Every structure is written in structure tokens, then in C-alpha cells.
Amino acid sequence: MVKGVKGDYSSMIKWYKEVYKYSRHLTQMLEIEISRALSSNDESVSKAAQANFDKVLSTISSGCYSQDVTVAQLCMKTMSAIGSDLNSNIDLLHLSHKWFENTEQGCYTFNYAYKKHQELAEEFVNCIGNFSGDGD
Amino acid sequence: MAYVLTSLLTIFYPDTVHYFNCMNNLMPYLSVKYQREMVEGNLLRLIIDKCVRYADYDPLNN
16 A cells, blocks of 8 residues: 555555445445444444444555555545545444544544645545534 | 644644644635634634744744
């Protein structure tokens, strides 16, 4: 993700375009998993679902560490769309805030991409807005 | 939004000058997309307040 496949980023770009296209579907799946876990009243199931939620967001946001500006841009665009979708569910909103405000994930990752690629200021603002709950 | 920009972001910019530089770059997009939060959400007031306090702390920062 960071250096591409021998410097070629086309597969990552293609992957991000796919994820962006189906981002709504992805958030719906997360929504189902979290609501099932919470309704099970089993603490271990809830914790596993929350850990999965963090893993999904961390995996998708890993493109922010890319040296390629297009990958980082697509990653932030995808994360912004996911952040916007997560706002519609109160449980997911709570989890996404927790992930975003973690100083080693969320905001740190977006800020890393912005520091590396200053031209991504607009995408950075969109990500912050959507994950802090002030987005569209 | 205000919390993220005025508190969370400062963790990643320990040097205040770098923080203001970052805010300066973000300002055009913030003012277009989050106009309401800037004024009604006190974001603009908080940023100006930070700048004033920074300048007051050391006359050289003016």
C-alpha cells in the first residue's frame, strides 16, 4: 500500500475505486454486525464486533500512508464517504468517533496523508467533517 | 469539528507555528464547506482566540 507493487499503484487505485463504489454496502454490513452484537447482550461478541469495526476502518484508511497521491486521495475520499454513512446510525457513530479520536488511528492517519500530500487539504477537511459528525 | 480542529489537531502539531500553518491551508475549504460551524459553532472565535493568545505570550510572535 505504501510503496505499491514494485512502484505500480494501479491495483490499489482499482481496489479503492471498487471500495468507494460499494462503500454504502460496506457500512450496511457493519451496521448489521454491530446491531446483532449489541442485541446479543454478550460482552465478548460486542467486543469482537467492535474490534472488527476498528480493523475494517484501519484497513481501508491504510492508503493514507501511501507515497502515491492518487491512492491517498482515493483513500480519503472513500473514508469520507464511509464517515458520512456511519453518521446515520447512533451505535456506529459512537464507534467511529472512538476510532477517529484515537491518536494512533483515525485523525492521525488522515493527518499523516495531509502532511505528506499538502494538496489533499480539501479531502482532509471532508474527512474531519464527516467523522466529527458535522459533514453533509 | 471545533474540538477536532482546536484540540485534537494540536497533538499532531506540537509547534504552534506549524499548527497555524496547517489551519491557514485548511481555512479556504473550511470557510466554503463549514461556514455555519465556523461562525455559529464558534470555530472561528476559538481559532482567533488561539492566535491572540499565541501573540500575547511572546511579543516576538506578533
